[in-house]
Amino acid sequence: MKFRRKQRENVDINLASLIDVVFILLLFFVVTTTFTRETQLRVELPEAVTGASADDQQAKHLDLTINADGVFSLNNQILPKSDLATVIDALQKESGGDTNLPLSISADGKTQHQSVITAMDAAGKLGFSHLRMTTVEAAPPAP
Template identity: 35%
Template sequence: MNLQPNKQDRIELDLTPLIDVVFLLLIFFMVSTTFDKESLIKVDLPEATTTDEPPEQDKDVLDIVVDAEGRYYVNQLEVLNKKPETLKQAIIKAVQARRDLPVIITADANTTHQSVVIVMDVASQLGLTHMTFSAKKPVSED
């Protein structure tokens, strides 16, 4: 005669397969998801407040100018038209194989933002990542 109560085994739920499935789903969605490339320009540019003299112009600089009508000039040579492909060819010719050249973008205050964005996009497609903008000196209020 057995007087001890009958002890039942604890029922356990094995979570290992569930965790494996969750990780597989996570990896699947991470690999298959395409991300939208956000615009690289999310900067509120400040006004020039320094009165420092600009450094002397170096020959190892790519100078791109955009005038009020949206015409491009690469190292003071006018680009034939406003198409990005033509600008790309002009930059390739000016840069040759030197992809580490700094780029100075000088844009007229009345030019469209799209013209400046085209310059930045073409330069970044060619591997030119050191870009700066030139600005006028601030007017001193004396």
């Protein structure tokens, strides 16, 4: 007995629909993805083998000192108030508008953090770019 074979139908998969679905999924993920922009502070640190002595530094510089009670003095002149506006006015007057002068902030170890931030905020608002925080050298650990 001879059986007749059925002819096979060619089965084609329509890829156009699949491509459309994949494209829509791709668009969905691109649109719903959140990108975080990382902000970084770029700092170019100077290189030094040893610290510079006071004689080697520029002749004119600004020295903003803050004592433990939060009283400000600029180049050994005590400021009448310890607020941001007074510090900005004093820095502007003393620098003569030259923001390229080096500004050293010397704060007592027990000064409130807000006083140091006020000094740094005043320097930032005026555009000082050469800012230094002065410290004393730490004692070597005891053996």
